[in-house]
Amino acid sequence: MRVDRLGEIDLYRPPGTARGGAILFVHGGPGPAGLEVMPRDWPVYKGYATAAARRGLVAAVVDHSLIHGLDRLVEAADEVEAAVAVLRSDPRVDPDRVGLWFFSGAGLLAGEWLDSRPDWLRFVALSYPLLATPPGVDDLVTAAEVIGKNKDLPVLLTRAGLEREELAGPVAEFVSAGGAALDIIDVPKGHHGFDMLDHTEESRAAVTKALDWAIAHLGEEPGNDGKLLVPPPAKKKTTATRRTATTARTRETRETAAVRQPPAIKQPAEPAVQPAPKATPAATPAVTSTAAALPVAAPVQPPLADLGMATVAAVTADTPAARVVAREHAAYAAHDLEAFLATYSPTARILRADGSELKGRRFLREFYRPRFEAGQCKTELVQKLMLGEWVVEHVITYDDGDAVPQLALYRVVDGLITDVEFRV
Secondary structure, eight states: OEEETTTTTEEEOOOOOOOOOEEEEOOOOOOOTTTTTTTTSSSSHHHHHHHHHTOOOOOEOOOEEEOOOGHHHHHHHHHHHHHHHHHHTTTEEEEEEEEEEGGGGGGHHHHHHHHHHOOEEEEEEEEEEOOOOOTTTTTOOOOOTTTTTTTSSEEEEEEEEEOOHHHHHHHHHHHHHHHGGGEEEEEEETTTHHHOOOSSSHHHHHHHHHHHHHHTTTTTTOSSSOOSSEEEEESOOOOOOOOOHHHHHHHHHHHHHHHSSOOOOOOOOSSSOOOOOOOOOOOOOOOOHHHSSSSOOOOOOHHHHHHHHHHHHHHHOHHHHHHHHHHHHHHHHTHHHHHHTTEEEEEEEETTTTOEEESHHHHHHHHHHHHHHHTOOOOEEEEEEEETEEEEEEEEOOTTTTOOEEEEEEEEEEEEEEEEEEOO
């Protein structure tokens, strides 16, 4: 098994190269003040991800802002959505077979997925979830109000028999509303967080049963060897290959730097007419350094035409940023809202030509959803220039029927669009 750390996400990959299903494990919150070890490094989430990877799935654990307080709920929702985009774009993942597993306070994030139900979402699992927003916290979609809305979406609830009173009531309402649309695993003697606190056969069996359920709904075959969760480690220890986000960014920086370098400029042929003799340079002071005393060839100045061609090649060559923008354009033309939003940073900013501003993926969804549903997504690319993390395009938009020429400026950082500005 291989573990890669990409930003706030840890990816656990099984051996081999075949594409398969994937699970994103979403931790709860909030955590205690002064927390030093983030949830993706907790044994419980490492255990879930390891168990899934050993069963042939790609597993991911994302650190998100809910761990710092319920007032960060909206921010956490955007971060989870960004993690989904990263997971689905992984070369080992079948992007049409992904499940989401929410724990504890992250249950507040599940309602939006139960409501929207993208085509690729194969299941939603909830373990001892918080399902009612506390007073004073920005409300998202309540899970109990939308459970069963998409009848073809499998939903699993793992319920603790000794759950805290303030959580047990909303869970009961969720069960009542879910009816036949809900599968339930009961842990009668389990507390809230039983998979961390209660080291019992009942706990292990409940986790294994839930994992079997998830694997089955991803189109995989559950294990039939009767073993519980994670088998004992082999005696011979191996070191997992870990590729950090810094390494990934370094690779992208090298690619970008390579693109920035202009092509080699050929030395101009010797002119047919001998140029006028150059003036004799003034005498230079004596040089004491041996290295400095060595003769240095005078630089050859390339013709202006060659410099112009080199500049054009540098700003029109393909770049990592241009490829991200191209994916955004393809999703826009295909009226695929979720794929379109997946190319944007959770905190992306779009400055429109009329001076209005859209900030955050949530507001982008609200703005663009009616346009996508109405089929108003037509843009003609006239010309584009690329330089590093910037892509500048001359486009003609037909969103409202009329042809409107615009200048669009895109900035891409770490594989996601962070800033867009339109000018007319």
